[in-house]
Amino acid sequence: MTTTPAVPPAPVAVCSFIPDYVLRNVAERGGDDDRRAALQALATSGTMRSLRVQAEARRSVLPRSAMPEITTALAPPTKERLIRDAENTANLRGPIIRTEAGPASADETAEAAFERLGATWDFYFQVFARNSIDKAGMPIEGVVHYRRGYDNALWNGTQMIFGDGSGRLFTGLAHSLTVCAHEVSHGVVQYDGPLVYQGQSGALNESMADVLGVLVEQWSLDQPVGQADWLVGREILAPGVTGKALRSLAEPGTAYDDDVLGRDPQPGHMDGYVETDEDNGGVHINSGIPNRAFTLVAQRLGGRAWEDAGRIWYASLGHERLLPTATFRQFARITRYVASTLFGAGSRQVSAVEEAWDGVGVQL
Amino acid sequence: MASESSSEHVRVHFRRSGGLFAGNRLEVDVGREDLDPAAAEALDRVLDGPRPEAPPAPAGAADGYQYDLTVRRGEEVVSLRLDESGLPPELVPLVDALEQRALDRRG
Numbered sequence: 001m002t003t004t005p006a007v008p009p010a011p012v013a014v015c016s017f018i019p020d021y022v023l024r025n026v027a028e029r030g031g032d033d034d035r036r037a038a039l040q041a042l043a044t045s046g047t048m049r050s051l052r053v054q055a056e057a058r059r060s061v062l063p064r065s066a067m068p069e070i071t072t073a074l075a076p077p078t079k080e081r082l083i084r085d086a087e088n089t090a091n092l093r094g095p096i097i098r099t100e101a102g103p104a105s106a107d108e109t110a111e112a113a114f115e116r117l118g119a120t121w122d123f124y125f126q127v128f129a130r131n132s133i134d135k136a137g138m139p140i141e142g143v144v145h146y147r148r149g150y151d152n153a154l155w156n157g158t159q160m161i162f163g164d165g166s167g168r169l170f171t172g173l174a175h176s177l178t179v180c181a182h183e184v185s186h187g188v189v190q191y192d193g194p195l196v197y198q199g200q201s202g203a204l205n206e207s208m209a210d211v212l213g214v215l216v217e218q219w220s221l222d223q224p225v226g227q228a229d230w231l232v233g234r235e236i237l238a239p240g241v242t243g244k245a246l247r248s249l250a251e252p253g254t255a256y257d258d259d260v261l262g263r264d265p266q267p268g269h270m271d272g273y274v275e276t277d278e279d280n281g282g283v284h285i286n287s288g289i290p291n292r293a294f295t296l297v298a299q300r301l302g303g304r305a306w307e308d309a310g311r312i313w314y315a316s317l318g319h320e321r322l323l324p325t326a327t328f329r330q331f332a333r334i335t336r337y338v339a340s341t342l343f344g345a346g347s348r349q350v351s352a353v354e355e356a357w358d359g360v361g362v363q364l
Numbered sequence: 365m366a367s368e369s370s371s372e373h374v375r376v377h378f379r380r381s382g383g384l385f386a387g388n389r390l391e392v393d394v395g396r397e398d399l400d401p402a403a404a405e406a407l408d409r410v411l412d413g414p415r416p417e418a419p420p421a422p423a424g425a426a427d428g429y430q431y432d433l434t435v436r437r438g439e440e441v442v443s444l445r446l447d448e449s450g451l452p453p454e455l456v457p458l459v460d461a462l463e464q465r466a467l468d469r470r471g
């Protein structure tokens with residue numbers, strides 16, 4: 001009988017400052033009420049206390065997002081959503097047609113937004129123990145039927161706003177989970193970064209919203225990296241548009257090639273960096289570079305992208321060293337620092353981060 | 365038509381970029397005579413005042429359109445950069461009209 005070589009024990013989860021495994025177990029036991037009850041019990045349990053002690057011990061090296069998340073998890077948060085109807089005008093204070101406690105709306109766009117904003121809230125709570133956009137339980141406010149034939153969605157600093165689409169370019173934007181989650185994530189960036197919406201810091205802002213947006217979808221499908229398509233807005237391209245989505249994180253520049261829209265202008269490498277005065281300095285164009293860097297890390301590490309790669313990116317966004325005017329290089333250095341803090345200096349996670357930035361031409 | 369006889373010819377170049385989607389770009393060049401009265405009046409305000417205040421977009425706002433307007437009257441050139449989330453109400457009729465014109469051209 002042969003013996004298999006001894007496999008060194010898997011490292012203890014030294015990076016467990018975010019109690020996602022705790023929260024996930026709770027979440028799997030049932031609905032919101034169960035989760036809240038379980039959280040209340042956990043809050044006084046040894047598990048949670050020990051997490052808190054660990055967090056205290058590592059405070060000096062932890063990203064600033066770590067402590068509030070633990071604290072937040074102790075007080076069970078409540079998901080709070082509301083949807084307004086702009087009634088095809090630019091009115092952002094239109095009637096409220098759906099609330100958390102109220103009945104389902106007859107308006108299917110309102111229901112689509114409500115559901116997807118809810119899935120996004122769940123992701124932030126269960127994966128990062130984050131209590132809403134501001135970490136303090138801010139209601140998630142969506143506006144649907146904004147303007148007429150409006151081919152866009154946006155975050156205005158307080159609300160997620162969705163057009164119905166023109167039917168020529170897009171169909172209803174609230175029907176895409178990656179789009180809804182992208183807009184919520186701009187709110188998260190506003191509270192955690194912030195990242196100035198211009199040039200490279202603006203492209204990082206866009207990239208964070210794309211990365212977190214696709215992670216929401218992958219998490220809600222429990223999708224491993226190998227099955228992910230890394231597309232934003234797959235559901236909303238109008239019939240007749242030649243393309244597969246708004247953006248491809250894994251293959252920037254390949255999302256569409258259409259007679260009216262032209263070709264996807266996103267670069268996936270610094271060699272293709274676009275200097276322009278449009279689009280706040282190309283924030284939706286050059287975001288392709290950090291987007292692709294993230295996918296390279298995730299693909300290298302395998303498993304679920306929101307676990308290691310997502311944690312590194314999210315903690316980097318909340319890191320005290322991140323400047324509002326951060327360049328790609330500055331952000332890249334923070335991701336490496338965070339990876340080594342979470343996983344150890346010689347870890348495969350650090351190697352994956354270094355190789356990914358090298359792969360997109362960003363010098364560390 | 366009245367404007368052509370009473371003053372120098374006024375044209376406005378409109379460019380829309382940004383939004384959630386980089387491919388959703390618009391551009392059009394329009395003479396004052398081709399604008400509806402409310403839009404033409406807004407254009408006059410850009411040239412002769414009182415110039416509308418263009419507040420910056422709210423901090424943290426994202427994915428709104430960026431509007432670049434270049435207005436020409438003879439040698440005079442006025443350029444404005446506006447964010448959708450911080451659009452002065454006085455300019456809404458002008459931006460709406462130009463945006464619609466550009467969309468019609470796109471087909």
Ligand SMILES: [Zn+2]
Nearest residue numbers: 206209426427
């Ligand atoms: Zn965005």
